[in-house]
Amino acid sequence: MQKTLIIGAGLLGLSTAKALHDLGREVEVLDAAEEVGLGASYANGGMLTASMSDPWNSPGVHRHLASSLFDPTSPMKLHLKAIPTLFCWGLKFLRNSTSRRHTHAVQSNYALASYSIGQTRAWREQLDLDYNAAAAGSMKIFRNPSAAQGPLALAKALHPAGLRFHQLDVDGVLEYEPMLHDIRDQITGALYFPGDESGDAHLFCRALKRYLQNQGVMVNTGVPVESLMIAKGRIRGVRTQSKEYIADCVVVAAGTQTPALLKGTGISLSIAPAKGYSVTFCGEDAGPLPTIPVIDDAMHAAISPLGNQLRAVGTAEFTGFDKRLSQVRIDNLVNLLKALYPRIAAQIDLNKAEPWTDFRPMSSDGKPFIGESCVKGLYINSGHGHLGWTKAAGSACLLADLMTARTPAINDKPFAVHR
Numbered sequence: 001m002q003k004t005l006i007i008g009a010g011l012l013g014l015s016t017a018k019a020l021h022d023l024g025r026e027v028e029v030l031d032a033a034e035e036v037g038l039g040a041s042y043a044n045g046g047m048l049t050a051s052m053s054d055p056w057n058s059p060g061v062h063r064h065l066a067s068s069l070f071d072p073t074s075p076m077k078l079h080l081k082a083i084p085t086l087f088c089w090g091l092k093f094l095r096n097s098t099s100r101r102h103t104h105a106v107q108s109n110y111a112l113a114s115y116s117i118g119q120t121r122a123w124r125e126q127l128d129l130d131y132n133a134a135a136a137g138s139m140k141i142f143r144n145p146s147a148a149q150g151p152l153a154l155a156k157a158l159h160p161a162g163l164r165f166h167q168l169d170v171d172g173v174l175e176y177e178p179m180l181h182d183i184r185d186q187i188t189g190a191l192y193f194p195g196d197e198s199g200d201a202h203l204f205c206r207a208l209k210r211y212l213q214n215q216g217v218m219v220n221t222g223v224p225v226e227s228l229m230i231a232k233g234r235i236r237g238v239r240t241q242s243k244e245y246i247a248d249c250v251v252v253a254a255g256t257q258t259p260a261l262l263k264g265t266g267i268s269l270s271i272a273p274a275k276g277y278s279v280t281f282c283g284e285d286a287g288p289l290p291t292i293p294v295i296d297d298a299m300h301a302a303i304s305p306l307g308n309q310l311r312a313v314g315t316a317e318f319t320g321f322d323k324r325l326s327q328v329r330i331d332n333l334v335n336l337l338k339a340l341y342p343r344i345a346a347q348i349d350l351n352k353a354e355p356w357t358d359f360r361p362m363s364s365d366g367k368p369f370i371g372e373s374c375v376k377g378l379y380i381n382s383g384h385g386h387l388g389w390t391k392a393a394g395s396a397c398l399l400a401d402l403m404t405a406r407t408p409a410i411n412d413k414p415f416a417v418h419r
């Protein structure tokens, strides 16, 4: 039987392992960290939102990034010191912000995201996965009527492809999420997306690991891969400090470390780290909690209910691999909780809130890389940016189909490694 090694035990690596195992492949997973899902998949926003399929390099993004250089609170912020390392990636990011390319990426991403939410649901039911999942949709609220125009145009553009949405007035907002009652005077309306879901990505990773191990799949943690073994244009395996792992195929699903692992192979993937923050609040003693993830358009941030927790999430900073927690960013997210749910914020012990930061693996054209590289047997599943949780199961099934010569359920061409 053909053996496949998967580098990375985040959402993408573990999902790939599950999808390949389901198709009868022998798989083994290697991850550098001490436990699965400790990278970008750890405390992300928890939202599976096909409704947010638009890449961040929308037309006009250059003006936004330029003005962010001098604004410490800007939701998408470029840091001066990161410009030299981001130069090539940044040029491609801007080149892909034309209206035509952006529209193409939105449509491709939506096809993958909506397929993926369906696959996540199927896995949840098939394996009885427990990850605080909720299929309550998501809601984007607006604080002035003109702010709704862009998101409404996007929703209308994706409607023919299957995106369901409801345009809500304030009463409609409160019908779906009564916990927003305290700020009803500040809301002018919302878009509600019934097909979106939510769940804790780290719990999902741990549940997948348990399932894989019960199936006899090796999930090795604390094993950093140092290099890929390639001979005569074909992958032979990977090298760690202590041993060589021989395999017929290798899948690199190492998030923001994917380009570093591919160094020297001739494969150059345009993926950069886009730093994000979350703050997780324990809502155990706060009485009833909201049930729907709410995206506050004005604050470019969201709050997701995850079991008895609330998680505030937002911001993108281009600052290289600087992992320091910025107090300004954390304060912004605590303020978001106060701004959306003042009564809950008053009941929660904010000192016990858990701040977190990590890097979204952001491709310069806003689409992930899924498929075989120019090295035979070497596959990529990486670069999912702000939607890696949404797209994990679908990307894994797509890649598994390609690797086993099955016809994929969706068009794989937009995600080809060499495009």
Ligand SMILES: Cc1cc2nc3c(=O)[nH]c(=O)nc-3n(C[C@H](O)[C@H](O)[C@H](O)COP(=O)(O)OP(=O)(O)OC[C@H]3O[C@@H](n4cnc5c(N)ncnc54)[C@H](O)[C@@H]3O)c2cc1C
Pocket (backbone or CB within 6 Å): 007, 008, 009, 010, 011, 012, 013, 030, 031, 032, 033, 036, 037, 038, 039, 040, 041, 042, 043, 044, 045, 046, 047, 048, 049, 223, 224, 225, 226, 253, 254, 255, 256, 257, 258, 261, 275, 276, 277, 278, 313, 314, 357, 358, 359, 360, 361, 381, 382, 383, 384, 385, 386, 387, 388, 389, 390, 391
């Ligand atoms: C603040 C924030 C909020 C987000 N919110 C959402 C959201 O609400 N919805 C959504 O869809 N997406 C969201 N995302 C994006 C999503 O979390 C990521 O796209 C996704 O987690 C990427 O998964 P991954 O498996 O590619 O990377 P990771 O989870 O980073 O996994 C990569 C793994 O590779 C391992 N690795 C790296 N190098 C090596 C090596 N040399 N050898 C062995 N192992 C290695 C790492 O240890 C790591 O475990 C968010 C991201 C952030 C940062």
